[in-house]
Amino acid sequence: MKKLFASILAAIVLTPCAQAEDLYLGANIAGRTDGYLNEREGGVTTRRDAVGKQRRFGLFAGYVLSPEWSLETGYDGFGGSTDYDVAGGRLELRTSMAYLAARRTWRLGESWSLFGKAGVARGRLGLDFGGAGASDARTVHENSAYLSAGAAYLVTRDVSLQVEFQHTGTIEYEGLTAKMNKLSLGARFGF
Numbered sequence: 001m002k003k004l005f006a007s008i009l010a011a012i013v014l015t016p017c018a019q020a021e022d023l024y025l026g027a028n029i030a031g032r033t034d035g036y037l038n039e040r041e042g043g044v045t046t047r048r049d050a051v052g053k054q055r056r057f058g059l060f061a062g063y064v065l066s067p068e069w070s071l072e073t074g075y076d077g078f079g080g081s082t083d084y085d086v087a088g089g090r091l092e093l094r095t096s097m098a099y100l101a102a103r104r105t106w107r108l109g110e111s112w113s114l115f116g117k118a119g120v121a122r123g124r125l126g127l128d129f130g131g132a133g134a135s136d137a138r139t140v141h142e143n144s145a146y147l148s149a150g151a152a153y154l155v156t157r158d159v160s161l162q163v164e165f166q167h168t169g170t171i172e173y174e175g176l177t178a179k180m181n182k183l184s185l186g187a188r189f190g191f
């Protein structure tokens with residue numbers, strides 16, 4: 001699936017070279033992940049809060065098909081791991097997500113616009129448990145629908161700032177659920 005997203009991203013970036021004004025690139029950042037684990041040991045459930053929290057960064061690229069419609073792909077998952085101290089060691093969780101979506105933009109005036117995106121996403125949850133001289137690593141992947149809504153402010157003709165809420169499915173593994181939703185701030189650069 002990574003090869004598919006890499007191929008799609010390459011196609012979006014390389015195809016419009018002759019018409020570079022239709023290409024845009026961007027980056028976004030989200031707040032630190034928040035979560036907890038309920039650890040069950042000896043019939044007693046103990047809540048474990050995260051001791052280290054992942055801050056997710058993302059990159060995206062798109063091709064403008066018309067003033068209202070774009071095709072966009074992105075990757076989100078830079079920024080470390082969310083760590084938990086559990087009985088016998090430490091559990092590190094790393095989440096990432098790649099998506100391909102159609103983007104619809106509604107202009108509200110000269111500077112403001114609203115947008116929505118719909119498409120498909122591939123989520124990844126990496127688990128690494130280390131303790132007492134042993135380590136166990138697992139990776140879980142999940143395909144799901146991708147939905148997003150946001151607002152953008154046009155700073156210049158080719159630069160805009162945006163706030164966006166992204167929603168994708170959850171990834172579950174042996175009683176552990178990772179939610180991939182995020183609220184982010186970002187910047188988009190057109191050419």
